[in-house]
Amino acid sequence: MLTENKVINLIQATLGKKNKITLKSSSNNTENWDSLNHLNILEKLDKATKGKVAEIAEIATATSVKEIVNILKKKKLLSK
Amino acid sequence: MNSKIEHIEYYLPKKYETLKDLKKDNPSWNIKKIYNTTGINKRFIASNENIVDMAEKSCQKLIKKNKIKNIDFLILVTQSSPSGIPTSANILHQKLKLDQKCLCFDINQGCSGFIYALAVAASLIKANICKSGIVVCSEKYSKYIGKNDSSCRPIFSDASSSVFVKKSKKSKIKGFVLGSDGNGYKNLIVPSKNMKIRNKILKKNKIYMDGSNVFLFTLNKVKECFNQILKKSKLEKNKVDYYIFHQASKFVLENLVRKIGIDKKKNIVNLDKVGNTVSASIPIALKMALQKKKIKKNSKVLLLGFGVGYSWGGCIIEC
Secondary structure (H helix, E strand, C coil), rough: EEEHHHHHHHHHHHCCCCCCCCCCCCCCCCCCHHHHHHHHHHHHHHHHCCCCCCHHHHHCCCCCHHHHHHHHHCCCCCCC | CCEEEEEEEEEEECCCHHHHHHHHHHHCCHHHHHHHHCCCCEEECCCCHHHHHHHHHHHHHHHHHHHHCCCCCCEEECCCCCCCCHHHHHHHHCCCCCCCCCCCEEECCCCCCCHHHHHHHHHHHHHCCCEEEEEEEEEEEEHHHCCCCCCCCCCCCCEEEEEEEECCCCCCCCEEEEEEEEHHHHHCCCCCCCCCECCCCECCCCCCEHHHHHHHHHHHHHHHHHHHHHHHHHCHHHHHHHEECCCCCCCHHHHHHHHHCCCCHHEEECCCHHHHHHHHHHHHHHHHHHHCCCCCCCCCEEEEEEEECEEEEEEEEEC
């Protein structure tokens, strides 16, 4: 199961080392977080949750780490 | 009465754009990154032609090359008609000088449109209303795309495909599954007036695509549709020889292969050569694969279209 740290690491790996990803990171304050990389984040989250993320429509428009973490928590895909 | 696909032809406009051309208009675009995601380098642009002109060219090619005489129906799939009234199919009917007994109409569907039209064609034959006819998919999305639209401009390509469908002793088109979900209509849209969606102002007559939402819909729905087609056709996954999905983008197709769990080698892809030609993408990919003998005779091929609407549809054909 995913953890908050694993989600941050996964987003960090997707976006590269240019920006340090934290819980406060979002597409507004992270240079590489554009629409193409958002697709890559969704793909990696889907792989990490064995296909569960594709079933959560609201995650498509979640463009901050906090939003993503909260949605995954709500869907019980994140452990502490 | 059963039906089969007898012949396929397609038309691509002379003018095309490469990623280098896009870079000239948009110096800030990361072309390498775009190519890695879309898998598309070349997109065709119908600058002086409308969808009826393109449809006429692919139909003429189909009719002349195969000496086709009996055309009982003409179904034109398009979302970029030059006029609201009459249907583009009627204009095409006149240009092709078809018989008055030939029924014709448009189907307003996007990337699933070929499957929808094929299902209607097969139904017309099954009901003994018609014996044979043409399904044309002709699309000019370029007219809706702004030059700085990084979501759509690197993907969509203009083209037309024409497919001759006729009655057959053996069932060579089967297992139709069609569906739609209007909840997704705002995620791929050309608004008729300026409108606001999720804090974004959408311009009148310009296409807007929410790539993330469309991507998640695709991952979810295509797998479900795929399994329903197999069930309806009473086929195991390993008995299907090839798969032709709507040629959305490299990223989408690779994820579908992963999600559904199919052999990558059986998945037909022609994106690099023609781009995403909307409803024409499946017939063009099928024709190219047949020409290259990538798909052999008597092969079972699963066809599956999905996209705008949302809408989806698929079936199994025997080549």
